Amino acid sequence: MANKKSAPELNKEQWKARLVAMREDLSQLIALHHEPHAAPELDQTTVGRVSRADAIQEHEMASATQRRRQQEIAKIDAALSRLEEGEFGFCVTCGARISDGRLELDPTTPFCVKHAK
Ligand SMILES: [Zn+2]
Numbered sequence: 001m002a003n004k005k006s007a008p009e010l011n012k013e014q015w016k017a018r019l020v021a022m023r024e025d026l027s028q029l030i031a032l033h034h035e036p037h038a039a040p041e042l043d044q045t046t047v048g049r050v051s052r053a054d055a056i057q058e059h060e061m062a063s064a065t066q067r068r069r070q071q072e073i074a075k076i077d078a079a080l081s082r083l084e085e086g087e088f089g090f091c092v093t094c095g096a097r098i099s100d101g102r103l104e105l106d107p108t109t110p111f112c113v114k115h116a117k
Contacts, residue, residue, distance in 0.1 A: 010089045016080065018107055023076045026069050033066060075108040082110065091115055 082088040089098050091112035098112050109116070 012083060012088070015088060015103070015107055016083055019076050019080050019083070022107070023073055023080075026073050026076070030066060030069050030073075033062065035062070072108070078110065079108040 079088060082092075089103060090096065091098055091114075092110040093115040094112060096112045096114075098109065102109060102113060
């Protein structure tokens, strides 16, 4: 029987554990930084130094960070379902095997180097 010349088999369980751990970290961060949608209160100790505009800007930056975390979770979920379907580690555009080095950097990437952008 001819050997496949493809890269070594993906360690599915290892990637799954890693993705699940990443997801848990993000969920914790989201829960930790969760705040009501109300407009920010001015901290009495900073009144006079920090304008309300600054406080609002800070609040918006925090919201943007939370949104980015939510997007990361969506990417992780997508990677997990590709893992279940046996498609994890392969470029969704051309089907090429994504290098382990690349997956190490970002296990959620669905693209090979060529199709990353
Ligand atoms: Zn590709």
